[in-house]
Amino acid sequence: MAGEPRSRETGATELTGAQALLKSLEKLGVDTVFGLPGGAILPLYDPLFDSDIRHILVRHEQAAGHAAEGYAVATGRVGVCIATSGPGATNLVTPIGDAYMDSVPLIAITGQVKSTAIGTDAFQEADIRGITTPITKHNFLITHAEDIPAALAEAHHIARTGRPGPVLVDVAGDALRQVVPFVWPEKITLPGYKPTVSPHAKQMSSAARVLAAAERPVLIAGGGIIRARAAKELKAFVEATGVPVATTLTAKGVFPSTDPLYLGMPGMHGTVAAVGAIQRADVVLAVGMRFDDRVTGELSTFAPHATVIHADIDPAEISKNINADVPIVGDARKVLAGLIDRLEGKKLQDLSSWHEYLQGLKDRYQVAKERSADGTLSPQWVIERIGEKFGPDAIYATGVGQHQMWAAHLLPVDQPNHFLTSGGAGTMGYCVPAAMGAKVGAPDKVVVGVDGDGCFQMTNQELVTCALNHIPVKIAVINNSALGMVRQWQSLFYNERYSHTDLNSDQLPDIPKLAEAMGAVGLRATTETEVDEVLARAAEINDAPVVMEFVCEKDAMVWPMVAAGTSNDDIKIARDMAPNWGEDEL
């Protein structure tokens, strides 16, 4: 900023708190933010008007948060969102919680009422620091302008290092207006924050010993491997050891799905091969994952024969749900690289019969892609077709529900940061804004959302933002006229009593018209021929957002399934149908 006044005593530039905040963001390399202004944050929006930072004006703050998440995941950088006090800030709660569950590096900046009014129930006051304490890695309430640069530097550092996560910076209105010398912190001093990055040598040696003796090992790869940028090390580890790999939902893409040693996803809707491997494994190597209950099923029967090696950068995850026989605290990349080193030259067990057994499960139990009897579109078939059309180079975002699980099984994602989904929180409404954020961060990539009709109706307003800001995302709506995943549970566990899960989205809204009204191209397919036409048309459009509605059958279910609270051993491949484990082959 040219022509800034300087402090007489220190020679430092004199800036308002708001200017200091923007300058701090610039120093941190932030060039894009998502937000929506209001009274308390107005002092920040004034200098933002002239700033080089790109601000995308969303239609709802929740979308600013999810867009920042999508941006963060697609680029591997820290996402930034901005909202005003009170309702603006509380609208950020859902995406902040989402980012917390999935360890997404995020900075949320909120305006707060002026410091003298804090605690008085002032207009649009909310204790957003208190509200977000359980769902942020850390948060700040800033009441003095001079504290702004250090808080931003610390927030950025905390958000992206160790186990990444959201950090909220709440700034009182008067702190934004106050003029103070700008002092950028030379170094960050956080005596209470020292993530353990390098794994302990002794534990690594034990892990190598256990792995060398393993006859039926399996690696469960979690989203932490993506955050640690360790896909290369994972591949090298598997090549060196022959240990088969399952990837959790948030890790999809970290290992090539085409690799013969890839087993698919573990858990409630995991593949028979992945779940079967875990239940029969003598060694489970879990890296950058946290044994979520959707992965483990009933804890007491999870991987009953396995020695568990658990590596994570967050010590609190180790032995939280599953007791770790070999605990390793450290960065996933260092762990995997270190294990490769330690296993080099060691004699490993012959895994060929284990590989054969798992290949047998893979061959026998591919994820069902049945076509419906009456000619209505099968959602699985449509999703597979979407994947074929846009290929492994596209970035995919999903909503939450059946379509999400099918997307996880069927989309051809073979690179990290190419599959954006709400895992730990399961936040409906994530897809459209996350796709938007991803496209802003990776404008040269084709970004495809695979959304549900329920989810789409929560955040589709951002198509306006996409249209006005030339963010040409492609959103496929898998319209099964229902809150399908909930309906599936009603089918299976509530005697087909479909209490309030029928959305009637075959009647309303008219999705293509809705899309058109928001400046997107709206397309609809009801037959297989139309599906291919719609996909071809959508692929051609690169100057506007496109919405593709696929009118699908209602009764398709996600299989396999481990019913909530039951054992992985009770996985079903269809209603009342257990897989044939062919155990004698083992």
Place this chain on the structure above:
Amino acid sequence: MRTHTLSVLVSNKSGVLARVVGLISRRGFNIDSLSVGTTEHPDVSRMTIVMAVEDERVIEQVVKQLNKLIEVYKIVELEANAVNHEMLLVKVSCTDSTRSAVIDITNLFRGHIVDVSPDSVTIEVTGGRQKIDSFSAMVSSYGIIEMVQSGQVALGRGSRSINEKKRPALAKHKG
């Protein structure tokens, strides 16, 4: 059930107590006693958290989760023989005929009479849990008008401070 005493050094800033207490209750852990005060270092406060747990994994989780708080600097689990004191202030009703008996009991426990009125005495007693419990049992027959108890504060024995302690509680659980 085994009782654990955690000494926690935290940043002396507003909101830190809320973070610590919120985290412990949110994760479903129960605190027996908590006290907080300043230390020899003006930027650092020290908390003493006492918890009784059935499963040692609970205390391990508490320590690990607390360690994740940016404003928590260090956590040390004190040994069972640490000096662990609390304070009791109790107002006991008495008459001219019972007052000396109450004073005798107080002296026996090395307590102090801190206030007297024609029909009551207020007594201050400090010490370990057992001493406090037996004292209140002894005076209860005279009629306790009201009482208040502090949380426990604790220091390890010997000349070393927890600042010098090489093995903070986390290291023990980290493996």
